[in-house]
Amino acid sequence: MSPSPWLISVSSLALSIALAASAQAAELSPLNRDSGLPRAPEQEAVAFEHADLSFKVIPATRSLEGDARLTFKAKAPLTAVVLDLDRNYSVARVEVDGQAVPASAWSNPEGRMRIALPQPVAADGRVIVRVVYSGKPHVATRAPWDGGFVWAKAPTGEPWVASAVQGEGCDLLWPCIDHPQGEPALVDEHITVPAPLVAPGNGVAVGMDERDGWRTYHWRARDPDTYAITLNVGPYQAITGQYRSRYGNTVPLAFWHLKGNEDKAKGLFDEFSRMLEFFEAVIGPYPFGDEKMGVVETPHLGMEHQTINAYGNDYKKDKYGYDWLLQHEFSHEWFGNQLTNADWDDMWLHEGFGSYMQPLYLQFLRGQMDYHAALLDQRAALTNKVPIVLGRTRTEEAVYNREQGSGLDIYYKGSLMLHTLRGLIGDAAFFDSIRQLVYGTSTPRPGNFEPRYGTTREYIDIVNRLTGKDYGWFFDVYLYKAALPELIAERDATGLALRWKAPDDLPFPMPVQVRLGGNDGKVVDVPMRGGQGHVDLPAGTPYTLDPDSRLLREEPRFAAAQKDAAARKQAAEKKAK
Template sequence: MTRSLIFCACLLLSACASQPTLTTRTVNSGAERAPEQLAVVFEKADLALRIDPASRTIRGDATLTFQALSPLGRIVLDLDNHLPIDSVAVDGQLLPASAYSNPDGRLAITLPRQLAAGARVAVRVRYHGAPHVAKMAPWDGGFVWSSTPDGQPWIASAVQGEGCDLFWPCIDHPMGKAKLIDQHIAVPAPLVAAGAGIALGMDEADGWRTWHWRAKNPSTYGISVNVGPYKLLSDEYRSRFGNTIPLRFWHLPQSEAQARELMKEFALMLDFFESTLGPYPFGDEKMGVVETPHKGMEHQTINAYGNKYAKTMYGYDDLLQHEFAHEWFGNQVTNMDWDDMWLHEGLGSYMQPLYLQYLRGDQEYFSSLMKLRSTIVNKAAMVSGKPHVVEDVYDIKRGGPGQDIYVKGALVMHSLRALVGDDVFFRAVRKLVYGTEQPAPGAMTPRYATTREFIGFVNQASGRDLGWFFDVYLYQAELPELLAETADGQLKLRWKTKDDKPFPMPVDVRIGAAVQTVAMTAGSASISLPAGATWTLDPHSKLLRRAKHIEEFQEYEKAQKKKKAG
């Protein structure tokens, strides 16, 4: 998810200020699952939503099918308790109100009879109300009720931070995916509702249109609402793997010329990702993009795009490329816990320098990396090794690594690639994403992954134990520091790490015009330095390490901002 600042209208801010406060459980996506949630396989969700722009309310009708892994007396779901429940039924049997309760956002439903292991149950929840409104999507979750330049309704949802339970009953955890979800989004005609997966048609009656969508294994926050007076651009991409991928772009009518230009980037991005990683994971559904009133979000096969068609100095739309990277890192492979969120954001962010290297060459690659490097803050370790809710990771004030999961994560991947070489690096990444080093197109099952699993893939592909690399870069905040001094014709090098953790990272040194690689097996080494010779550490910028000049630059930037603020 991008974290760039976006405009939020005064009317929306006023509406946000008057809405009820979310419960602690609802606001914290990824909280520990209830035992009943661990005891089921979430097979299917059939979600019908009627969205009324005039009243800014929704009416929901969700039928959820589960298979029990062990005997079960209750079904437990997550749903914002500010959305009143109209009724609950189990396998068609309407339950009395005493059989369910939702005091804090965790909806507990007592089944009419105990469910045996292996048996299935269909739970239907009908509800309504005003869904939580995002103050500044996509940073905070909720609905965005906006309007197009000509005054038509323009509506979206973005719920990564707070979770799917802001507008539908779900299991609000990264591992809470349904195997299949059908969406039926009803909106006033002639509005369009663009959705995840494949289109199953549209019905129109009594001034309302109901758009039908079906998606396989969508991420919990990847189910989204995207409504507007959209026009559709369609094309196809012939993959290097032999399959044909539908390309779809829903845009505002006012944006058609810009949308046509942006769509030209779709094929380039697909070719980069497929040549670098492997087949597009959702080629049997679509590559979809929808123009939204918020900045953007990696909604599976229907990426939200609100970058206003901006391009960087590198000549591409960086937000579109970043969100598309999440089809691999986030949607195809999903972290088991938010503590492993850097797998989404670090690897996704590293795809941007790699894309620039693919498009333009080494200058743009290193330029992009340098911009990322200048923003690393090292306030907390990227991985704590214990379960987290999402804001524990994103919010530095709550002790999380914050932006480092993007920028530091990308630089760690750069250094890893330099250490192990392209072949090993990309084999390990493919294993993480697909579960195999030789993926083929077709119906792919998304994976769940952990940091430790990725480390195992790197070790396996490289044939050596690189735990020391990840222990220093991922499990502590402080960067390793490379100390150098000259004495008696020797250049003495030593890695300094917190708690003297082992760090035998090789170092390239240029002496005069020659470059040699120093093994640093014990974390230190000495090499001969001819009289009068010049020397440069890491001349090809392979190493992520402490840099005092960057720290001084960051302090200068802070001082300038403080001075400007008055």
């Protein structure tokens, strides 16, 4: 998902999320409204091998006709298949292994569809389920934060359609297992749209058929995130090219843009290779180089749809001189699509790492000033109300909700924590830990890794193993507690006494740097064993804590600025009334 500390105010974003959730509450069942609910036992008992999905998008009636053939391998004896599908769709036909089953064999009262099998499937056996359905898909009130379909018109008058279903889940589009671990190993998409509209899709193009005024585009993708399977329809034109990777392979590039945007689109397309160069140099090989790096212009802000990232930022450059939206969504090809969180409670692995990629990219492009300035923007947005990890299963809504959940802190607190970790353990261990998390190896090369699931606990174990130290204290405070640690400095008879005050008095032996004197003074390292340390400092000598801004810590100035901004906004709104 696509926040921006520079272009979208935190308060307006939170209000939009709340309004969107309340607006659709009456329309969607709880099962369809929440993504990432515990899987049914029958869903845990299968490996999802293949999804063959046919979609007919009918803009004139804002409706969808779907035909899904789903292949599962049983990991345990199976007597039923359970799918998630928006109950507002009408199901016309259900088949098991090519044979229609009676209506009495299946039900979908609350959006969790249960299909009784004609005969049990033994462990290691396979079953193919077909569901033919149709209806008016749920409409997004404010995509991408509110999931659903966007039915729009291009500036030239043609239909312009997009789906964005991260928050509410894949069941708003197709019968799926709406859980991060519900990824199908292979997906075929057949997208039928009115000619001459174009329908870019996930993965690689297999072909296009045109008949009776309709076009069907065929796409094939491997291991896509469930919410990354998407529909995009419009009067698109394509810019294509190639990127020659440092790893020896060639990555196809494609940008589908609206007619009339050719010049602006060419400028954005020119950024593709530079972004690929950054990620491959700093993180590792582009995970889907055998498919494509694809981007499509959309009537909503954006979303990390695998190999066909949604882009709706209107070609804006921010104050740092690059398109933050494109770069953020593209970062999710590594942190979200290659590495997928095993549970929504681990969503900071997507958003925290993805958000850190923006300052890191600016450091790569232009150096330290832009890097620290971008981190400062993120720091100003922290709320620190709810831990970014709770250590228990959560739904997408429970994580993103700003009042009861972690909200934007999974983005910015996650990013700033990674900046602090990098300073603590050093670049070599830090970037190696990312590669092991993302690829499962320190030496990734095209062909020697596959998409994988990751957890918070796994990342902590990776850091401990690489450093040979136990950094549980670090993650206990930053990930599992809401409040930030406070660094207390007090002068005494001989100098400066330092101590950490961590939430719940947890151990926090974070080393601290102190600059003695003015801007050109000596910088000393204070070990802080037991969370305490001391610096000899003559009376009257000025000092600066953490002069290189390595530490994420409680600083009252940020809360004061937020409080002042909120009060001024409230006063302005009252005056306007």
